[in-house]
Amino acid sequence: MDTSQYLTMFVDESMENVETLYEQLLELENNPTDKSIIEQIFRAAHTLKGMSATMNYSQLADLTHTVENVFDAIRYDRITVQADIMDYLLETVDYMNEMVEDIANGGDGARDVSRLVSILKEIEQGEFVGESSSDEISQAELAATSTDLHLDEFQLAILSESKDQDYQSVQINVTLSEDCLLKGVRAFMVFDILEKAGEVIHTEPPVDDIEEENFDSGFTVVLITEETAEELEAKLYKVSEVEEVNVAPFSVNEYTEEQVESTTNEEVKKVEEKKETKSKNNAQAPQAVASQTIRVDLDRLDTLMNLFEELVTDRGRLEQISSELKNPDLEETVERMTRVSSDLQNIILTMRMVPISTVFNRFPRMIRQLARDLDKEVEIEIIGAETELDRTVIDEIGDPLVHLIRNAIDHGIEMPDERAENGKNTTGKITLEAYHSGNHVFIEISDNGAGINRDKITEIAINKGVITAEEAEALTDQQAYELILASGFSTNKEISDVSGRGVGLDVVKTTIESLGGSISIDATPSEGSVFSIQLPLTLSIISVLLVELETEKYAIPLSSIIEATIIHRDDIYSSHEHKVIDFRGNVVPLSDLRVMFDVERNQDAEDEYVSIVIVRKGNKLTGLIVDSFIGQQEVVLKSLGDYLTNIFAISGATIIGDGEVALIIDTNALIM
């Protein structure tokens, strides 16, 4: 079967399932008895297995199959969750992740899984922990023991009646081979034989599901027959692709006894669970109601966005025409269209939004691993994982965050004994928080570690020539902390495996700034440090101030503007050959955009009043001189394309109302 067309879907869904596995496993570590978590893991493993088997990735299927079995055992309390089991399970999921990634990159997803499979089998059979009851049937293929069957009163009555009439009841487990493509057909053939041999009383899963192929590889049938078990087996093995047939006598008495036992067990458990959940109160998040979704190619969303942008441009023209014609009907229609299209814009924008949990979710696992490697004890708290960001920002922000978290664990959190000495809890804590504020998203990474040593930082910065001793004196604490983001700065002399990697935090800063965001650091000695990142909500639509330089129009992102002001020429001073102004008590240097951008001057006469846009980068302010302000506008940010790259102080372009292109100014490049 040609499965290549399903590959993308397979990879996408598998990644999601692997992600769920990770998440829920970590969750399970904290709540080892929570059945709903086990159910979720079971389901994810099950789906993954089914899909990888269909796609012929047999090793991935094998591995997930064993995981599924382990959770089947956990689900039915044959084994209990323990720390060392968790380690192997997490390692297994790591393997799966690798395999899926390999497949995504065009590989065959093959890995040597035999070691893990055998360990997992041990775990599953209880040998690993050595405390599972021995009479439990160990093979997963036979997991469908009589306790799994759900017979109703009527069926039981028939069964006991037939026994009285000297018919025998048998339970038949049929397993089809893993690569069987037409499971429904094979099952039908099996049923055909069974129905000739006797009367089928019950099947597990139900007949409808079997017909629709809604089962793994095997199913169970309870049959009343005159034939012997051997005869039945022989007949069933003749159906091709039947891998295993197991016929066992079925006893109604035993079944009812077991049922009673297990129901009482379950009831007891339920009561216990209830107690537990009550005591935990709302430790467990409310189950999210699954909304209906479809997958859409990101390219299509981009195309939609482009088309919409054209619509907005045309709308602008229509508005202009209608205001000239002054036809009431036309004006009304255009007004309506404007309203509808702004609603449309909101919808298109929200379609591109993704919750930041897609990035955050991989951190608990990473932190766990890192803390182990460094012999530190670290826990993580995540707040606001549902905060939404544009897809493009999400894609870029992962790596900087990884870097910062590594840094926090490596340099921030102290060793457990050191923490104990200072009277702190030996377990350090890292908090990841995301929230919206205005047109921005804030992400804060805080740790309760040692904080940042100002003197040490400035000393290193001076030694490395990042700043001079005099400059260091003048720095505020915050500015000093931010030195660790400067290029050419790395506090670890040896490149450590964890946060070193030869690149400093300056990469983080550059990435964040290239996304139109900013980063700041605050720290309190021996109490911890906070890295705050500010990001634009979306990279594709931004608010800008349109300004005019002679006849040319430029857009300045509102996010970097402090104020737009008009001042008298006499209020401009010269200091060290630089033009400066006094802006609310600060001396702010001026930079003439007309000069920076080589705009042809038509009029030499200098105006009496000067229009200035005050922009900010970190704590630094600069005033940009322009000819006039046009106004504020929401625009779609577009790139200049691959040919024009690295244009000084231009971050992109946009199409404004009349269909013309206005360049967007990258103010960061203009601030000295």
Add this chain to the structure above:
Amino acid sequence: MNQETLENKLIVFTVNENEYAISVEQVGSIERVLSITRVPSAPPHVKGVINLRGVITPVIDLKSKLHNESTEYTEQTRILIVHLETITIGLLVDGASDVVDIQRDQVEAPPETVHSNLLDYINGVVRLPKRLLTLLDINRLLYGTEQQEIRQE
């Protein structure tokens, strides 16, 4: 139309009264001059960017690239939209009006008289009755020598 004939169709355009040609396959459309937005500190032959149906497209002034003069706009001035592997770009030309069919063997090596700095961008010439078409290599025109200049900067 099969691939063979498509390959041999050329769009002919004029720059400084010289006739140049590129394969019709590379040309997406021919536009009248739209409003061009200047890009400060872009290379000198980059005239600016235009809004080509919602996509920001850079425009190269071929006259400035080939003849070190800048184009004067007339009624005939056109922008040729050219698709290369990863980019779409506009070429500002004095006029574009002709499509010719040629055979592969009609392409000759450029004559000695061609200015040496042009040679870098030329694939060959085609002699037609009373006409001489110069075949341009757009890729080299855009990236050939320029890429090195940027690297040196």
